[in-house]
Amino acid sequence: xxxxxxxxxxxxxxxxxxxxxxxxxxxxxxxxxxxxxxxxxxxxxxxxxxxxxxxxxxxxxxxxxxxxxxxxxxxxxxxxxxxxxxxxxxxxxxxxxxxxxxxxxxxxxxxxxxxxxxxxxxxxxxxxxxxxxxxxxxxxxxxxxxxxxxxxxxxxxxxxxxxxxxxxxxxxxxxxxxxxxxxxxxxxxxxxxxxxxxxxxxxxxxxxxxxxxxxxxxxxxxxxxxxxxxxxxxxxxxxxxxxxxxxxxxxxxxxxxxxxxxxxxxxxxxxxxxxxxxxxxxxxxxxxxxxxxxxxxxxxxxxxxxxxxxxxxxxxxxxxxxxxxxxxxxxxxxxxxxxxxxxxxxxxxxxxxxxxxxxxxxxxxxxxxxxxxxxxxxxxxxxxxx
Amino acid sequence: xxxxxxxxxxxxxxxxxxxxxxxxxxxxxxxxxxxxxxxxxxxxxxxxxxxxxxxxxxxxxxxxxxxxxxxxxxxxxxxxxxxxxxxxxxxxxxxxxxxxxxxxxxxxxxxxxxxxxxxxxxxxxxxxxxxxxxxxxxxxxxxxxxxxxxxxxxxxxxxxxxxxxxxxxxxxxxxxxxxxxxxxxxxxxxxxxxxxxxxxxxxxxxxxxxxxxxxxxxxxxxxxxxxxxxxxxxxxxxxxxxxxxxxxxxxxxxxxxxxxxxxxxxxxxxxxxxxxxxxxxxxxxxxxxx
Numbered sequence: 179x180x181x182x183x184x185x186x187x188x189x190x191x192x193x194x195x196x197x198x199x200x201x202x203x204x205x206x207x208x209x210x211x212x213x214x215x216x217x218x219x220x221x222x223x224x225x226x227x228x229x230x231x232x233x234x235x236x237x238x239x240x241x242x243x244x245x246x247x248x249x250x251x252x253x254x255x256x257x258x259x260x261x262x263x264x265x266x267x268x269x270x271x272x273x274x275x276x277x278x279x280x281x282x283x284x285x286x287x288x289x290x291x292x293x294x295x296x297x298x299x300x301x302x303x304x305x306x307x308x309x310x311x312x313x314x315x316x317x318x319x320x321x322x323x324x325x326x327x328x329x330x331x332x333x334x335x336x337x338x339x340x341x342x343x344x345x346x347x348x349x350x351x352x353x354x355x356x357x358x359x360x361x362x363x364x365x366x367x368x369x370x371x372x373x374x375x376x377x378x379x380x381x382x383x384x385x386x387x388x389x390x391x392x393x394x395x396x397x398x399x400x401x402x403x404x405x406x407x408x409x410x411x412x413x414x415x416x417x418x419x420x421x422x423x424x425x426x427x428x429x430x431x432x433x434x435x436x437x438x439x440x441x442x443x444x445x446x447x448x449x450x451x452x453x454x455x456x457x458x459x460x461x462x463x464x465x466x467x468x469x470x471x472x473x474x475x476x477x478x479x480x481x482x483x484x485x486x487x488x489x490x491x492x493x494x495x496x497x498x499x500x501x502x503x504x505x506x507x508x509x510x511x512x513x514x515x516x517x518x519x520x521x522x523x524x525x526x527x528x529x530x531x532x533x534x535x536x537x538x539x540x541x542x543x544x545x546x547x548x549x550x551x552x553x554x555x556x557x558x559x560x561x562x563x564x
Numbered sequence: 565x566x567x568x569x570x571x572x573x574x575x576x577x578x579x580x581x582x583x584x585x586x587x588x589x590x591x592x593x594x595x596x597x598x599x600x601x602x603x604x605x606x607x608x609x610x611x612x613x614x615x616x617x618x619x620x621x622x623x624x625x626x627x628x629x630x631x632x633x634x635x636x637x638x639x640x641x642x643x644x645x646x647x648x649x650x651x652x653x654x655x656x657x658x659x660x661x662x663x664x665x666x667x668x669x670x671x672x673x674x675x676x677x678x679x680x681x682x683x684x685x686x687x688x689x690x691x692x693x694x695x696x697x698x699x700x701x702x703x704x705x706x707x708x709x710x711x712x713x714x715x716x717x718x719x720x721x722x723x724x725x726x727x728x729x730x731x732x733x734x735x736x737x738x739x740x741x742x743x744x745x746x747x748x749x750x751x752x753x754x755x756x757x758x759x760x761x762x763x764x765x766x767x768x769x770x771x772x773x774x775x776x777x778x779x780x781x782x783x784x785x786x787x788x789x790x791x792x793x794x795x796x797x798x799x800x801x802x803x804x805x806x807x808x809x810x811x812x813x814x815x816x817x818x819x820x821x822x823x824x825x826x827x828x829x830x831x832x833x834x835x836x837x838x839x840x841x842x843x844x845x846x847x848x849x850x851x852x853x854x
Contacts, residue, residue, distance in 0.1 A: 292667070297673050299670070399666060431803075445716070448773060552724075
């Protein structure tokens with residue numbers, strides 16, 4: 179789960195990490211008061227969306243007059259911001275962060291991720307900030323440090339000093355950086371982060387370290403124990419069908435094809451999409467009905483697929499391990515009755531109670547193509563999608 | 565032989581009295597697996613499915629001497645349950661549960677490695693040695709004893725590979741679902757080693773998917789250390805970047821972890837690739853000249 183920049187900075191604040199004084203508004207009329215309350219004579223105004231590349235797309239400006247902040251808010255609130263990281267529709271702007279302006283002497287990079295290969299949290303630091311870190315890694319690898327944290331001992335001050343060297347910090351800044359790094363680690367662990375990125379981490383003209391941006395991603399598996407984070411969830415930043423699916427505990431990803439897919443198991447769901455493509459068709463979605471699919475959930479999954487107007491045919495592919503195929507068959511029939519399906523449905527049932535499931539479908543009188551063989555089922559779905 | 569499960573495997577089930585554990589323990593017992601008891605805190609002293617229930621793993625170890633544990637407890641309690649089994653001296657732990665927080669797994673993985681324990685999962689279908697026993701949630705009926713070793717990050721794709729090999733008359737030595745999480749207890753490499761050393765296994769099917777670099781690392785290992793033919797299928801060729809495809813670990817991040825990169829690396833390492841999901845079985849037959 180992603181957080182907005184202003185939410186990330188709220189967390190930074192809680193962990194004594196230096197961030198700019200800022201105020202979030204969702205009404206342009208509050209812009210003037212926000213600028214006044216922050217004080218100073220220059221402000222940075224930033225559209226809040228779950229995507230990078232905002233600056234290059236006009237989503238961040240520097241203003242010297244509060245009226246300009248209000249105009250910016252008027253222009254963007256309720257609109258969609260398109261950046262190189264979003265799709266063509268962009269992301270809805272429903273809040274704007276106004277911050278005091280920071281005088282920058284230099285820009286650095288700092289992030290932390292769970293590294294799958296080493297099975298550790300790894301801090302990544304670079305003296306080259308404000309740019310794409312992948313490019314720095316490719317072109318000037320000596321300017322990057324990767325520092326792994328032992329999960330049992332946690333981050334140690336010496337590790338902060340090591341990173342500080344590569345960042346090029348002076349002794350005074352290193353003293354400021356050491357508790358910062360330990361606090362970032364504390365934040366990472368206590369809030370179950372999957373990714374934390376400060377790009378850029380800057381040195382101000384006064385020589386102090388300052389977090390100018392905050393990108394945070396939380397481990398979805400851990401949301402149950404992070405009620406404060408759960409409150410921050412902004413479903414407007416997600417595909418509406420994907421958030422509807424999530425509410426029903428279904429795993430769904432929208433794609434741009436026309437063959438709706440309902441599959442049990444994430445791997446088989448991906449494999450089914452690939453098989454459709456292999457036979458010349460295009461999947462409309464990824465959908466895993468899960469291992470404990472009840473009739474109700476299957477019906478909901480069906481409705482979700484049919485809500486996509488592009489879908490011309492639905493391919494149901496179930497390999498019954500935990501989930502019984504007769505249950506799936508009943509779910510399909512219940513959903514068809516409930517929603518009123520007018521497009522063709524191809525069903526492939528295999529595994530646990532597959533024959534009973536196929537029998538239920540056959541005897542229902544509903545027009546369903548039932549295949550035991552996945553290749554045959556996929557080919558049929560592709561044919562019907564043309 | 566076969567790997568991980570054999571005639572001496574004595575299984576303890578943690579979270580024994582829950583509905584999923586009950587369903588799958590019943591099936592495992594019916595399949596001939598030697599389940600010696602279970603643990604559900606607060607229900608010690610009872611009998612469930614004809615087996616004794618204990619409050620702690622330690623009591624179970626003292627009374628029924630299990631050497632493997634199968635975990636079905638809910639995700640918030642998995643870290644505790646895995647560590648309980650590990651600290652009680654159980655050397656093979658299978659965790660089926662999906663949704664375990666990643667940071668819990670970082671600590672668990674480090675500790676089980678220190679103790680020299682084999683952890684499979686979480687978020688996995690478990691393991692089966694056809695004809696001998698199963699610790700997991702796979703439908704036993706599709707398996708037959710044979711010489712193909714199967715390793716997979718996905719449950720239902722494991723079943724698909726099993727069914728296809730069975731349909732062509734080639735059975736399985738053992739099947740291991742290592743799970744779809746970013747931090748699995750065992751990697752492809754850990755299981756490849758076991759299959760390479762197992763005299764019953766003649767060929768290995770490795771089913772991978774997008775996300776991370778486990779397949780690439782396995783490819784390097786296969787090139788240098790595996791003499792048996794390896795056939796691989798990689799799911800997610802049509803998956804968009806940046807989206808989590810159901811499994812917590814199945815995500816193309818920063819342009820890394822794509823199916824095409826994995827397939828290319830594996831091919832370069834001498835692994836046989838089944839391009840289409842439905843061709844895994846026939847690819848194995850072709851490679852083995854059957």
